[in-house]
Amino acid sequence: MCDHHDKLRSNNRDLQSLERQLDRREFFKKTSLGIGAIALSSLLNTEKVWSAVDPFADQQNSLNSFAKNKLGLPHHLPKAKRIVYLFQSGGPSQLDLFDYKPKLKDMFGQDLPDSIRAGQRLTGMSADQTAFPIAASTLNFKQYGESRAWVSDAMPYLSEVVDDLCFIKGMHTDAINHDPAITFFQTGSQQPGRPSIGSWISYGLGSDNNNLPTFISLVSKNGSGQPLYSRLWGNGFLPTEHQGVQFRSGKDPVLYLGDPENYDGNDRRQMLDYLKKLNGIAYDAYGDPEINARIAQYEMAYRMQTSVPEVTDTSDEPDYIFDMYGPDSRNPGTYAANCLMARKLLEKDVKFVQLYHQGWDQHGNCPGGVKHQSKNTDQGTAALIKDLKQRGMLEDTLVVWGGEFGRTVYSQGQLTDTNYGRDHHPKAFTMFMAGAGVKPGFTYGETDDFGYNIIKDPVHTHDFQATLLHLFGIDHERLTYKHQGRRFRLTDVHGDVVKDILS
Amino acid sequence: MDSSVPDFVLFLGRFHPLVVHLPIGFLFFAFILELYGRWNKNPTLSMAISLALFGGAISALGASVLGYMLSLSGDYDKSMLDTHFWFGIATTLITFFAWAIRSGKLNIAKLNGLKSNMAALTLVVVLVSVTGHYGGNLTHGSDYLVKYAPFGRTEKLVLPPIANLEEAAVYDYLVNPILETKCTSCHNSSKKKGGLSFQDTIAIKKGGKNGEAYIAGDVTKSEMIRRVMLDPHDEDYMPPEGKTPLTEEEKSILAFWIDKGNANFKVKLADLETPEEIASIASTMLGLEDATGKSGIPLPKVQAVSVEVLKDIEDTGFKLRELIFESGLYELVLPPQSITSKNSSELEMKLEKLIPIKDNIIWLSLKDNYVQDKHLKTISQFVNLQKLVIEKNPITDAGIGEIEANESITGLNLYQTKITALSFENFIKMKGLKRVYAWGTAITKEEVDRFATNENSPAIILGM
Numbered sequence: 031m032c033d034h035h036d037k038l039r040s041n042n043r044d045l046q047s048l049e050r051q052l053d054r055r056e057f058f059k060k061t062s063l064g065i066g067a068i069a070l071s072s073l074l075n076t077e078k079v080w081s082a083v084d085p086f087a088d089q090q091n092s093l094n095s096f097a098k099n100k101l102g103l104p105h106h107l108p109k110a111k112r113i114v115y116l117f118q119s120g121g122p123s124q125l126d127l128f129d130y131k132p133k134l135k136d137m138f139g140q141d142l143p144d145s146i147r148a149g150q151r152l153t154g155m156s157a158d159q160t161a162f163p164i165a166a167s168t169l170n171f172k173q174y175g176e177s178r179a180w181v182s183d184a185m186p187y188l189s190e191v192v193d194d195l196c197f198i199k200g201m202h203t204d205a206i207n208h209d210p211a212i213t214f215f216q217t218g219s220q221q222p223g224r225p226s227i228g229s230w231i232s233y234g235l236g237s238d239n240n241n242l243p244t245f246i247s248l249v250s251k252n253g254s255g256q257p258l259y260s261r262l263w264g265n266g267f268l269p270t271e272h273q274g275v276q277f278r279s280g281k282d283p284v285l286y287l288g289d290p291e292n293y294d295g296n297d298r299r300q301m302l303d304y305l306k307k308l309n310g311i312a313y314d315a316y317g318d319p320e321i322n323a324r325i326a327q328y329e330m331a332y333r334m335q336t337s338v339p340e341v342t343d344t345s346d347e348p349d350y351i352f353d354m355y356g357p358d359s360r361n362p363g364t365y366a367a368n369c370l371m372a373r374k375l376l377e378k379d380v381k382f383v384q385l386y387h388q389g390w391d392q393h394g395n396c397p398g399g400v401k402h403q404s405k406n407t408d409q410g411t412a413a414l415i416k417d418l419k420q421r422g423m424l425e426d427t428l429v430v431w432g433g434e435f436g437r438t439v440y441s442q443g444q445l446t447d448t449n450y451g452r453d454h455h456p457k458a459f460t461m462f463m464a465g466a467g468v469k470p471g472f473t474y475g476e477t478d479d480f481g482y483n484i485i486k487d488p489v490h491t492h493d494f495q496a497t498l499l500h501l502f503g504i505d506h507e508r509l510t511y512k513h514q515g516r517r518f519r520l521t522d523v524h525g526d527v528v529k530d531i532l533s
Numbered sequence: 534m535d536s537s538v539p540d541f542v543l544f545l546g547r548f549h550p551l552v553v554h555l556p557i558g559f560l561f562f563a564f565i566l567e568l569y570g571r572w573n574k575n576p577t578l579s580m581a582i583s584l585a586l587f588g589g590a591i592s593a594l595g596a597s598v599l600g601y602m603l604s605l606s607g608d609y610d611k612s613m614l615d616t617h618f619w620f621g622i623a624t625t626l627i628t629f630f631a632w633a634i635r636s637g638k639l640n641i642a643k644l645n646g647l648k649s650n651m652a653a654l655t656l657v658v659v660l661v662s663v664t665g666h667y668g669g670n671l672t673h674g675s676d677y678l679v680k681y682a683p684f685g686r687t688e689k690l691v692l693p694p695i696a697n698l699e700e701a702a703v704y705d706y707l708v709n710p711i712l713e714t715k716c717t718s719c720h721n722s723s724k725k726k727g728g729l730s731f732q733d734t735i736a737i738k739k740g741g742k743n744g745e746a747y748i749a750g751d752v753t754k755s756e757m758i759r760r761v762m763l764d765p766h767d768e769d770y771m772p773p774e775g776k777t778p779l780t781e782e783e784k785s786i787l788a789f790w791i792d793k794g795n796a797n798f799k800v801k802l803a804d805l806e807t808p809e810e811i812a813s814i815a816s817t818m819l820g821l822e823d824a825t826g827k828s829g830i831p832l833p834k835v836q837a838v839s840v841e842v843l844k845d846i847e848d849t850g851f852k853l854r855e856l857i858f859e860s861g862l863y864e865l866v867l868p869p870q871s872i873t874s875k876n877s878s879e880l881e882m883k884l885e886k887l888i889p890i891k892d893n894i895i896w897l898s899l900k901d902n903y904v905q906d907k908h909l910k911t912i913s914q915f916v917n918l919q920k921l922v923i924e925k926n927p928i929t930d931a932g933i934g935e936i937e938a939n940e941s942i943t944g945l946n947l948y949q950t951k952i953t954a955l956s957f958e959n960f961i962k963m964k965g966l967k968r969v970y971a972w973g974t975a976i977t978k979e980e981v982d983r984f985a986t987n988e989n990s991p992a993i994i995l996g997m
Contacts, residue, residue: 102858106817107832107895238852238866354997379866420996422924422946422970503857529809 103234104503109467109532111238111426113498114372114383114418115227116411118403119212120255120390123437123452124460125481126167126400129199130180133479134166134439142440146482153206155393155442156453162440164480165450168397177471184404187412193471194415194424195462196531200475200484203435203456203491208256208391211434211456215491216262218520225266225511227495228382230520231502232272233265234509238379241337243275243330245382246375251279251363252406253388263384267513270323271330274384277371279363283342287335295335302332341374354416356409366410373417376427390433393442394451415464424465428501432461439480458484461494467501469533489528496525500532538605546603553596553668557661559589560628564658567651579635586632589657593625600668607742609671610723617667624660631657674721698816699803704734707815708790711783712737715772734798749796752788761787782814833917835861835892842889849886862895862917869901869925877903884911891915898922900946906932917941924948924970930955940964945991949973954980960991972996 125131142162156162169182175193188195205211210220217224225233228245237244247263263274277283289295306325313321344362347370352359358366365387372383387407392399411431418424436459437452444450458477464470476486489497496506499520506525510517563585570578600621604614631653633639669678695701712731719726722736729741740746740756747755760771761779772778779787789811794800802815815821820834838861847853852866865887872880880902887894891914899908904926912921913936921942928950936942937959945966947956953975960966971981972995981993 104857107857107862238854350997416997419994420948420970420972422922422944422948422972422994425920425944425946425968425970529813 101234101509103509105505105508106500106503108501108503109426110428110501111466112376112379112381112383113231113428113430113502114376114385114414115430116369116407116414116432117212117216117384117386118390118407118431118433119253119258119386119388120208120392121211121433121435121437121454121459122390122403123167123392123396123400124199124458125437125439125452126169126396127182127184127404128180128197128460128462129458129477129481130171130182131166131439131477131479131481132171134164134481137164138166139163139445142480142482146478146480148483150457151206152438153454156438156440159440159442162438163445164439165396165441165445165452168448168450169400175471177473179471179473182400184401185408185412187409191412191415191419191464194419195464195472196468196470197460197462197473198475198489198494198528198531199458199460199473199477200486200488201432201436201459201461201491201494202484202488203459206435206454206456208434208454209259211454212256212258212262215432215434217264217266218492218495218522222259222261223266224518225268225272225520226261226263226274226384227498227520228263228274228384229265229268229272230499230509231382231504233268233511234499234504235381235502238381241333242341242375242378242380243334244380245272245274245384246380247274247276247384247386248368248371249276249279249386250365250368250388250406252358252365253386253403255388255391258386258388262386267518268511270320271326274382277338277342279368281362284334284338287331287338289335298332302328337378341378342371344370344374351417355413358406359410359413364410365407366413369410369414370417373414373421373423376418376423377421392437392452396437396450396452397448418465426466428466428468428498429464430461430498431463433459435459439482455482458482463531467533468531472531474528474531487530490524492521492525493528496521497528497531500527542602543606546599546601546606549596549599549603550672552592552599553665555592556589556596556624556628557665559585559592560657560661563589564654567654583632583636586628586635586654586657590625590628590632593621593628597621597625607728608724608726610725613667613671613675613723617664617671620660620664620667624657624664627653627660628657670723672724674718675723695819698807698812698819698821699801701802701815701819702798703790703794703800703802703805704798707786707818710818711779711786715777715779715783718776719772747791747796750792752792755791758784758788758791782817785811786814786818832857832860832862833892833895835917837861838863838890838893846886846890849883851883851887856895861893863890863893864896864898865894866898867902872902872904874903877905880904880908881911884908887911888914892917894918896920896922899926901925904928904932906935909933909935912936913939915939919965920944920946922946924950926950928952930959933959937962943967944970946970947974948996952976954984957984957990957993960993961987961989963991966991968992968994970994 125134140163142164147162151157167182169184171180171182172189173179174181174189175191177193177195179192179195179197181189181192203211203214205214205220213222214220216226218227226245228247232244245263249258260276263276265271265273275284278285282288289298305328309321309325309328312318313325344359344367351370355366355370358364359370361367365385368385372385375383387403389399389406390403415424415429418427418429435454435456438455440453441450442453458481474487475484475489477483478485499506499509506519506521506527510519512518563582566578566582566585570576570582600618604618630639631650634653635650666678692705695706701707716731720729720731720741722730722732725741727741727743729746730736730739731746737746743756746757752758757771760769761784763770765774765778789808790796793805793807802812807815820832837859843853846865850867850871852868854864854866856862856864867883872883888911894915895917897912897915897918897920900922901924904923906929909923909928909932912918916939918939918941921936921944924946925948928947930952933947933952933956940963942963943965945960945963945968948970949972951974952971954977957980960969969991971993976993976995978995981995984990984993
């Protein structure tokens with residue numbers, strides 16, 4: 031295979047006709063090596079060689095072509111066309127935001143009954159505490175909207191849109207520490223290496239806008255805390271073009287997209303065409319589908335040179351829009367600015383926009399921390415929902431808000447009248463969804479008086495993922511990818527669609 | 534009907550369908566030789582004819598014996614079996630007779646001569662055909678032969694289409710179709726494997742050799758459920774190897790009918806507490822929308838669209854996406870600003886291209902494409918449209934008037950159009966309409982609030 035350069039063809043017509051002749055030696059080489067190459071590459075990556083998607087066809091094209099999606103998708107009529115997932119990294123305290131537990135006030139400082147904890151494992155941070163004093167939230171809760179949903183005064187803006195929200199109060203997950211928990215939420219496995227939700231959706235449904243990536247992630251700069259890794263929007267074993275593309279905060283959202291100094295970019299198209307040809311030759315020789323992914327990415331980057339500056343430019347947004355999203359929205363890279371950016375991307379039919387906001391890890395100073403985090407996120411979240419709604423986009427856009435787990439009812443560390451900390455709690459927490467296909471102004475599930483255990487309608491992480499795919503017209507049990515001899519899916523062997531929250 | 538028939542006899546009996554083809558071949562060939570010999574005036578074939586007749590007679594005898602052995606299994610309808618049985622015997626006897634005449638073993642003066650030869654041969658061929666036909670009926674069912682015949686086809690009982698799940702009679706709409714596709718090829722009135730027939734409700738109630746097929750209200754004691762739930766390698770597993778097994782969904786429907794429906798043949802879904810899972814399976818089976826609630830909206834059944842037509846539409850500038858795999862239902866998007874005030878005349882032509890697939894369009898977006906009132910007249914023909922996005926276009930109330938008769942649109946995006954509260958009247962006329970997005974129009978909050986007091990009025994969504 032070292033002599034693949036002899037595939038380079040001459041531009042001279044006479045020479046070309048000579049090259050086309052297949053002599054005996056060439057014939058044997060082609061047949062024997064060809065079969066060998068197929069055998070080898072099928073050993074290395076079976077799925078890609080015999081992939082359902084023709085590797086020779088332009089990936090984007092074949093997935094979207096009217097001539098049948100080769101994966102047989104969508105399985106049923108979708109409700110959602112696109113999604114914005116507002117990931118609140120760190121584990122927001124449901125007890126200080128949405129899951130109002132008035133009875134805790136009378137139990138303030140009492141030890142959490144063993145019957146409630148029932149020997150549940152705790153993190154190393156609070157497991158050796160001698161007492162588990164109950165910390166009622168010091169924030170004030172009120173009911174809002176026609177749906178009478180409880181929201182604490184940490185989120186005044188969100189309380190205005192509760193009638194568009196569908197709260198899931200019985201969320202629970204398997205992991206108790208940040209990294210496995212967030213990886214679990216985003217990829218369906220606590221171990222790194224699986225594709226993220228956005229990659230699955232990109233793989234399954236393809237793109238609606240060929241000039242922008244199907245899956246874009248934004249990390250806000252005004253939150254800090256547990257680190258986030260690019261594998262959270264990684265493609266795992268799926269073809270590389272389904273990887274999420276991170277738009278960075280600041281003036282250069284995608285690195286190296288601009289032309290270098292002193293280069294006018296005039297001959298770029300020509301350069302790319304030649305590069306494509308070279309890569310095509312390499313693909314002919316090696317048959318590695320990653321080469322095709324690389325070709326597709328060069329082309330995408332070329333298109334993004336015009337599409338990205340256009341979509342990230344918020345200068346033509348009117349003042350009242352900035353005012354709605356809050357003062358932060360004028361500061362690129364903040365959560366509010368990312369929310370506004372998310373709307374612009376969704377308007378351009380980017381299918382999956384994933385926001386991350388760090389810092390929801392209130393082991394100490396929980397009331398202050400929650401208020402601080404809310405201050406940075408509340409107005410942006412609420413404005414995004416309002417903005418999508420008034421543009422009619424909530425009709426087919428799904429909004430998801432949530433973290434990787436919840437927080438404990440007992441105080442981690444010292445409990446005082448005004449201050450407490452809360453440790454990780456995977457057994458019950460709150461998320462909310464809004465928009466395409468979910469019931470507005472609805473609350474699903476219930477926790478006990480301590481907010482510790484779910485007493486009605488639990489929703490596991492896998493159930494949530496199954497429901498999310500369902501809204502996109504995908505049966506989570508049938509979107510699979512064979513890798514290393516096994517068919518994988520987002521929900522592994524679990525997950526039930528939560529039909530009760532579907533509108 | 535005696536279950537004490539030795540296995541070995543039944544084993545041999547199963548060779549009947551194989552061996553039975555030998556006499557058919559021999560005898561037809563004898564007949565052909567006879568005709569050929571006469572036409573060709575070639576008497577040398579005479580010997581071959583008597584050999585073929587002899588072979589036919591011997592193999593017919595063998596086939597009859599094997600057939601008798603097979604009949605001992607008791608899997609076949611008695612009266613139909615009798616007919617086949619006696620025709621078989623008759624064929625064998627007449628064949629021997631014909632052979633005897635032909636070969637001169639039977640020397641009756643009156644019977645000598647070509648005429649009697651021909652008569653005997655013709656009789657043999659007729660008998661073989663009749664016997665074969667009845668045999669085929671036994672194996673495949675009496676409606677097998679003419680099921681797809683172009684003539685005299687009795688229309689199958691067609692169930693009236695239903696609009697929502699609740700109306701569906703569990704047995705007629707769900708259970709019976711499963712039995713018909715997966716069970717009745719072996720369990721019908723003529724071929725009762727194991728003595729069981731699913732031909733009609735009376736037969737089903739009767740059960741088979743091993744007793745009742747089901748016990749109403751008790752899935753665990755129901756034989757038919759036990760059989761389909763077994764490990765596929767189990768000897769008792771149904772359907773047997775080589776036939777298409779029941780899917781998990783079909784199994785749950787059967788179990789649901791026996792358990793919750795008490796195996797009642799009349800019960801409707803509305804009468805039962807239907808779990809979400811069953812509702813979902815049922816609506817998929819009935820072609821209603823995948824159940825997201827108690828009753829799905831039925832999706833239109835449409836013709837598939839040819840690739841050429843799709844390609845043509847795509848070349849016009851539309852982006853196409855099939856909304857459900859192989860459903861023929863499409864989402865169409867004309868990218869914003871494909872049409873502006875400068876080339877506005879092209880839009881009419883582009884929309885005309887959609888007429889051939891007007892029933893296939895479920896979602897349509899023409900956002901920001903200089904759509905005017907007259908264009909909505911074309912769109913009014915899209916009778917299956919559910920979502921229509923025509924925001925940022927110079928559309929007025931007159932345009933909404935064009936689509937007032939539409940009953941399928943649920944979501945209508947009119948953000949930044951020129952409509953006013955005068956369109957409210959037309960919104961009410963659009964029966965399916967649930968949500969109208971009207972931010973950035975002349976419509977005010979007060980007008981919306983007043984409109985909201987009307988009964989059945991869609992929600993008008995404004996902005997900040």
